[in-house]
Every structure is written in C-alpha cells, then in structure tokens.
Amino acid sequence: MTGQVTMVTGRKRRGGGFALTGLAWIVGILFVLPVLWMLLTSFHTEEDAAKNPPDVAAPLSLDGYRSFFDTGPWPSLANSLTASILSTILVILLAFPAAYALSIKPVKRWTDVLFFFLSTKMLPVVAGLLPIYLFAQSVGFLDNIWLLIILYTSMNLPIAVWMLRSFLSEVPVEILEAASVDGANLTRTLRSVVAPVVTPGIASAALICFIFSWNELLFARVLTGTVAQTAPVFLTGFVTSQGLFLAKVCAASIVVSLPVLIAGFAAQDKLVQGLSLGAVK
Template structure:
C-alpha cells in the first residue's frame, strides 16, 4: 500500500521539478533577451540612414546601408578613427600591464606570504574606491596642468593604473590564496628567488585569475570617458571621447553614433570572447571547496 502511494507522489514531484525547471529556463531566456535587445537595436540602427534612424517610431523595414560605417572610418573625407583607437589601446593595454606587474607581488604578500595586518591593507585598497570619481577630477586636472601632461596619453596610463590597481589586488589576492604553498616552498628549496617564483610558479597556476583580472581592468580602462574627456584634447583623444564628436550643433547623428559604438566595442568583445574560458575559471576560482 505504501509503495503504491509512493509511486504517484514521486511522479508528481518529478513533474513539479520539471515545471519549475521549465519556468526558470523561460525566465532566464526572457532576461537574456531583455538585456540583448538594446544591443540588437543599436546594431540594426547602425545600418540605417540618418533619416530612417531618426524616425519616431523607428522603422524595422527601413533599407539598410553602410553609410554610418563609411562615415566612421572617414571614407567621405571625415576624421580618421585610428588615432583615437590607438590611444585607447595604448592607455588600456599599458595600464593593464602595469596593474599586473604591481598587483601580482602585492597579492602574493597578502595571500601567500602574508604581511602584518594584511586585512587592514586590503581595506585600505578598497577604501580608495569609495571616493566618487568626479571628486578627484579637479585635483587631477590641476596636477596634469601644472606638470604639463594635459593631452598626453601617458597621464591616462598612470591614472588608469591607479584606478584599477585596488580592484586588481583584491581579485588576485583571492586567486593566489588557492595556490598550493607546498609548490612554492619546493621551488624555493630548489633555489628559486621571488621573481622566478612569481613568474614561473605562481603565474601559471593562477593564470585563469590573472586573465580575468586583466580583462576586467582592460574593459574598465577602455570604457572610461570622464577623465579622458577632461584631460585630453586632440592628440591623446580616446575612442569613447571620439563618440561625443557625433553630437554637434546640427543635432545627434544616431546612425553614425551606433556604428561608431559598435566598432569601438568590438575590441572588448573580441577580448572577452577569446578569454571567456579563462574568465569563467577565474571568476569561479575558489567558489567550490
């Protein structure tokens, strides 16, 4: 009797679990589409003419054209985007490299060879991110002006390094905490010094975490516009600042802005796609004990 009653109960629970799983999948797909819809709309608008892009409501059946992309690349005599893209690459890549060089030894000292009061040190790093970015805009501008560094790409490299270093130390500290101490001690017994330990032992083991940290720092630097807008002019103008040039007294060129936004986003998207396995491994490192 109990076995007969248990079978229907088990089947009912299985149907209920499948129903919940189906609803969860449906909600997940709905949220994913809701987040992706603005991107899809931007891509579609970038292939429209300015007149079609400015219609209200926008027309999905409007004819497609590459005029926005031709304008972005200066095919009709406009300004070339390559100097701005190169400036963004130098500022983002250079600052990310400096962040890794500085954050790896700091994280090593805070996770493996812990310094005294290392938790206070971590809190100090975190406290530097509590100040609103705009609050430091005027002092940074005055310093750059007095030092003759306005419209200089290297001031952005140093600035982005200082901005991303705290979050990089926090992330890499948690990643390096998962490195087996026995492996490091074995390398030290064999005579390896600290630079060798960091480059040949710690870095390969923590490669997913380092890749995740690098990608996040690169994205933050690539997308930053406030300091770049204030501290640069023509020579050191970055790609996000270049987007503001499409807003003129004649109005907003929506199709050109969408085309430029898509092209400027491609390097970050390509980097994220290429390193997605390392990013997932790095961000989930230590999540399961």
C-alpha cells in the same frame, strides 16, 4: 509513499529549473536587444534611422560607417588601445606580487591593507578631478596619454589586487613547498609556479581592467584635448543638436565597442574559469 514524494519533489525541482532557465533567457534577451537594435540601425541611412516608428525592413547601407571613418577616428582609437593595454599590463605586474603577499605569504595586518585598497574606490571620481587637473596643469601633463595610463593604473589596481588575492588563496601550498625544496627563488616561484596555476584569474583581472580603462570617459574628457583624446571622448563629438546623426552614432558605437567584444570572446573560457576559481572557498 516515499517513492511518490520523491517523484513529486523531482518534478518540482525540474519545474523550478525550467522557470529559472526561461527567466535567464528573458533577461538575456532584454540585455541583447538594444545592442542588436543599435547594430541594425548602424546599417540604415540617416533618413531611415530617424523614422518613427522605426522601419525594420529598410534597405541596408554602409553610409554610417563611411561617415564615421571619414572623420578620422584612428588616433583616438590608438590612444584608447595604448592607454588600456599599457595600464592593464602595469596593473597586473603590480597587483600580482601584492596579492601574493596578501594571500600566500601574508604580511602583518593584511586585512587592513586590503581594506585600504578597497577604501580608495569609495571616493567619487569627480571629487579628485580638480586636484588632478591642477597638478597635471602645473607639471605640463595635460593632453598627455601617459597621464591617463597612470590614472587608469591607479584606478584599477585595487580591483585587481582583490581579485587576484581570491585566486591565489586557492593555490596549493604543497607546490610552493616543492618549488622551495628545488631551490626556486621568489621571482622564479611567481613566474614559473604560481602564475601558470592562476592564469584564469590573471586573465579575468586583466580583462576587467581593460574594459574599465577602455570605457573611462570623465578623466579622458577633462584631461585630454586633441593629442591624447580617447575613443569614448571622440564618440561624444557626434552628439549634436542639429542634423541627422543616429545611424552615424550607432556605427561609431559598434566600432568603438569592437575591441572590448573581441577581448571578451578571446578570453571567454579563461574568464569563466577565473570567476569560478575565485568563488571556491
């Protein structure tokens, strides 16, 4: 009797596992389909892209990509790369010692500090837009890439501190004690002992900060003009009320999305390890 119950329970578990797997595949396909459709549309002519219903078997063309690159997107792409990479580096350099102080060597009332970091994300971005604009205008900082770097650093710093703290809290105390016995100072401990252990967590935080910085539009739209214009702002210029532009917009969207996709695939294993490590309690 007990064996039969075990077999029935096993079948139910397997059935539930298959159902969840099927549901996960369905959700994944629903998320990927718009991206695949955008990719296919980017290789069509404007006439074929504008057909209703769409013609999936329409001849492929690179006209959308040629039209996009003819508009000169390189300065905007370079600005996005500069702002995203430099702000991510600054975030990690600032968040790593802060997370160390809040986890391995906790400061007094560290919970209040953590919630203060979190509270800075509760303010709607648009609520601080006017004061930031007026300040940047008064100091002559409008249309300056360094203004975006500072803003992106301040926006992503709370997220990085919270993420890195969860990773650092899993570092064994024994290796820190061994480093202290060997005479390693704080800087050496952070660089040579702690950092290699939490490399997946650092990669996860850096990737998320890079994605947030690359995709940010509101500040870049309002605070930049032509000199510091970023790729998302450049992309909005293709949306007009006249003419056919669908294939060109899809081609531009694919090109602008490539750096994030490349970074995600490059750090995929580190990202999975980092998120798994942060979930262990």
